[in-house]
Amino acid sequence: MADKQAAIQAKTIPHRIENFVAIMVLALIPLLPLMETIARGIFKTGIPHSTGYIQHLVLWVCFVSGMITSREDRHLALSVGVDLVKEPLRAWIVAFTGLIAVTVTTTLFFSSLSFVFNAFGEGDKIGFVPIQLFVIVMPIGFAVMAVRFMLRIPSGIKRWVAATLGVILAVGIGWYSLVDFLKVAAEGLLLLFGREPAEAFFHFFRRLGFDPWDSDLFFRGTGVLIRIM
Numbered sequence: 001m002a003d004k005q006a007a008i009q010a011k012t013i014p015h016r017i018e019n020f021v022a023i024m025v026l027a028l029i030p031l032l033p034l035m036e037t038i039a040r041g042i043f044k045t046g047i048p049h050s051t052g053y054i055q056h057l058v059l060w061v062c063f064v065s066g067m068i069t070s071r072e073d074r075h076l077a078l079s080v081g082v083d084l085v086k087e088p089l090r091a092w093i094v095a096f097t098g099l100i101a102v103t104v105t106t107t108l109f110f111s112s113l114s115f116v117f118n119a120f121g122e123g124d125k126i127g128f129v130p131i132q133l134f135v136i137v138m139p140i141g142f143a144v145m146a147v148r149f150m151l152r153i154p155s156g157i158k159r160w161v162a163a164t165l166g167v168i169l170a171v172g173i174g175w176y177s178l179v180d181f182l183k184v185a186a187e188g189l190l191l192l193f194g195r196e197p198a199e200a201f202f203h204f205f206r207r208l209g210f211d212p213w214d215s216d217l218f219f220r221g222t223g224v225l226i227r228i229m
Contacts, residue, residue, distance in 0.1 A: 015071065018064060018067055018068055018071070019068070021060070021064050022061070022064045022065065022068060025057050025060045025061050025064065026061060028053075028057055029054055029057050029058065029061070032047065032050050032053055032054055032057075033050070033054070035047060036050050048127055049126055049127035052126040052127065053126060053127065053129075056126060056131075056134035056135070059134060059135070059137065059138070060134070060137050063137045063138060063140070063141030063142075064137070064141070066141050066145055067141050067144045067145060067148075070144070070145045070148045070149065071148060073152065075145075091154045091158060092158065094152075094153065094154055095153050095154060095158040095159070095161070095162045096162070098149055098150070098152055098153035098159075098162050098163075098166075099153075099162040099163075099165055099166045100166075101145075101146075101149040101152075101166075102146055102149050102150055102153075102162065102163055102166030102167065102170070103165075103166040103169045103170050103173070104170075105142050105143075105145045105146035105149060106142070106146045106166060106167055106170035106174075107169075107170040107173045107174040108138075108142045108174075109139050109142035109143050109146055109170075109174075110170060110171075110174035110177045110178045110181070111174050111177040112135075112138035112139040112142055113139040113177070113178075113181050114177035114178070114180040114181045115135065115138065115177075116132055116135050116136055116138065116139060117132075117180075117181055117184045118180050118181070118184060120132055120135075150162075150163040150166075
C-alpha cells in the first residue's frame with residue numbers, strides 16, 4: 001500500500017509542477033500587455049522588451065501544453081482505426097507508432113539541445129533574462145514527451161525494442177546536432193574540471209566504436225557502417 005502511494009505521489013508532483021507552470025505562463029501572457037497599458041497611462045512609458053517576453057512565453061505555453069497532452073494521452077497520434085484491430089496485432093501497431101513518436105521527439109531533443117547551447121552568445125538576452133532560459137523549455141519538453149511515448153508502448157519486449165530502436169534512429173538522424181552539443185559539453189568539462197575529464201568524456205565514445213568528432217557511426221557488434229551525409 002505504501003509503495004502504491006509513493007508511486008502515485010511520484011507522478012502527481014511532476015504533474016502539479018507542469019500544471020502550475022502552465023497556469024503561471026498563461027496568466028503572464030495577458031498580464032504583461034495589461035501592465036504595459038497601465039504603465040503607459042500613468043508613467044508615460046511601457047515595459048521594456050515586453051513583446052520579446054510575450055513571444056517567448058508563448059513558446060513555453062506550446063511546450064508545456066505538449067508535455068501535458070502527452071501525459072494525458074490527448075496528443076495527435078497515428079491511431080485511426082487502431083481500436084478496431086484485435087490483439088496481438090493491435091499491440092504491434094501501437095509499438096510501431098510509439099517507435100515513430102520516440103524517434104521524432106528524441107531527434108528534436110538532440111536538435112533543440114544543440115540549438116540552446118550553440119545558437120546564442122553570452123550577450124543574447126530578452127531584457128535582463130538570458131535567452132537560453134526561455135528556449136531551454138524546448139529540449140526539456142521534447143525529452144519529457146519522448147519518455148512518455150516510450151512508456152505508452154506496451155510493456156515487455158515490444159517496449160524495449162521500439163524504444164531502443166527509436167533512440168538509435170534518432171542518434172543517426174540528429175547526429176550532427178548531437179556532435180555539436182558534445183563539443184560544447186567537452187568545452188564545459190575542460191573549463192570546469194580541467195583536461196582529464198574532457199579527454200575521458202571523448203574516450204568513452206571512442207570505446208563504443210566511434211569518434212564524436214567524425215561523422216561516421218561504426219557499430220562494432222554488427223559491423224554496420226552508417227555514413228551521415
